[in-house]
Amino acid sequence: MSDNELGRFLRARREAVGPEQAGLPAGLRRRTPGLRRAELATLAGISVEYLTRLEQGRDRNPSAQVLGALADALQLTLQERLLLRRLTKEAHDGDPLVCAAAPPLSRTARPTVRAVLDRLEPAPAAVINWVGDVIAHTSGHARLFGPLGALDGEPPNLLRHLFTDERARTAYPDWDRVADETVARLRHEVPLRDPYVADLAEELTITAGAEFADRFADLSAVPRRVGSRRVAHPEVGQLRLLYETLALPEDGQWVVVHLPADDATAAALDRLAGRRPGALRAVADTG
Numbered sequence: 001m002s003d004n005e006l007g008r009f010l011r012a013r014r015e016a017v018g019p020e021q022a023g024l025p026a027g028l029r030r031r032t033p034g035l036r037r038a039e040l041a042t043l044a045g046i047s048v049e050y051l052t053r054l055e056q057g058r059d060r061n062p063s064a065q066v067l068g069a070l071a072d073a074l075q076l077t078l079q080e081r082l083l084l085r086r087l088t089k090e091a092h093d094g095d096p097l098v099c100a101a102a103p104p105l106s107r108t109a110r111p112t113v114r115a116v117l118d119r120l121e122p123a124p125a126a127v128i129n130w131v132g133d134v135i136a137h138t139s140g141h142a143r144l145f146g147p148l149g150a151l152d153g154e155p156p157n158l159l160r161h162l163f164t165d166e167r168a169r170t171a172y173p174d175w176d177r178v179a180d181e182t183v184a185r186l187r188h189e190v191p192l193r194d195p196y197v198a199d200l201a202e203e204l205t206i207t208a209g210a211e212f213a214d215r216f217a218d219l220s221a222v223p224r225r226v227g228s229r230r231v232a233h234p235e236v237g238q239l240r241l242l243y244e245t246l247a248l249p250e251d252g253q254w255v256v257v258h259l260p261a262d263d264a265t266a267a268a269l270d271r272l273a274g275r276r277p278g279a280l281r282a283v284a285d286t287g
Helices: 005-016 036-045 048-056 064-073 078-091 111-118 139-148 160-166 167-171 175-188 195-207 210-217 264-271
Strands: 127-129 134-137 226-233 237-248 252-262
Touching: 005 048, 005 078, 005 175, 036 048, 036 064, 048 167, 048 210, 064 195, 064 210, 111 127, 111 134, 111 226, 127 139, 134 139, 139 167, 139 226, 139 264, 160 175, 160 195, 160 210, 167 226, 175 195, 175 210, 195 210, 237 264, 252 264
Parallel strands: none
Antiparallel strands: 127 134, 127 252, 226 237, 237 252
C-alpha cells in the first residue's frame, strides 16, 4: 500500500470530476481528465501550491476546514467524505488523544432522570448530552423521531442526523432554522475548548462541509431553549410541535420535551401511540 493514500485519493477524485460537473467551461486541450489543480484550488479556496503538496504527500495535516472545502468542491458522497477523514487521520498518525483534564462526557442518564422520562409518557421527550447524543428517550419520542432516522447510529446524534442523513431534509421543512439552532447550542452551551466538541466539529466539517462549518464559525447565533418546529412525518403527515428544554447542569445534559401545538398534531401523536384521542392535548403557542 502506498504511504500517500490521502494524496492518491485527492488526485483520483479530482480527475473523476469533469469541469461541467463543477460548473466550469470544458475548454480545449485537456491533457488529463477531470479538473486541473488550479481549478480545484480555486473552487476550494486554497492555493495551487498547497493542493500540490497535499497530492504529493508533502503536507499530511490539512485542517478540517480545508478538507471540508475540498470535499464540497469534489462533490464527494458521505461515504467518500468519511474515507477522506480516515485517510487524513491515518496520514497524521491516528486520532488525537482526548485531553485528560476534560470533564467526562456522559452517555447515560441517571436513574432519577429516567424516572422523570417515564412520567412524561406519552409525550416525545429525550435526554441529550452536550455533543447532541440522544442517551435516553420516551417511547413517544421513538415513535415520533424513529421513522425520521433520528435514532439511527450508536449512539444516535442530532447533529450527525441533521447534516449527514438526507431524510432530515425531508423531515424538517424549516431545515435551515433547525440546523442553525442545533449548531448554536453545540457552539455556546458546552465547555470551552472541549475536545469532544472539537472532534465532532472536525468530523462534520469534513462530512457536511460548509453547511456545518459556516454555522459553527458564526458566533452571533444564539441557542434557544424553547421554540416551535414543523415535522413532516412519514406515517401521520405534517406536525406542528412546541419544545421546552430543561437543563441538567451537573450532568452536562438537557431534557427536551416536544408537545403538540394544535389539535391536529395532538390527534396524530395519539394515533402513533395507539391511544384514544385526547391522551395528549395541544398547548397554545404564545411565543
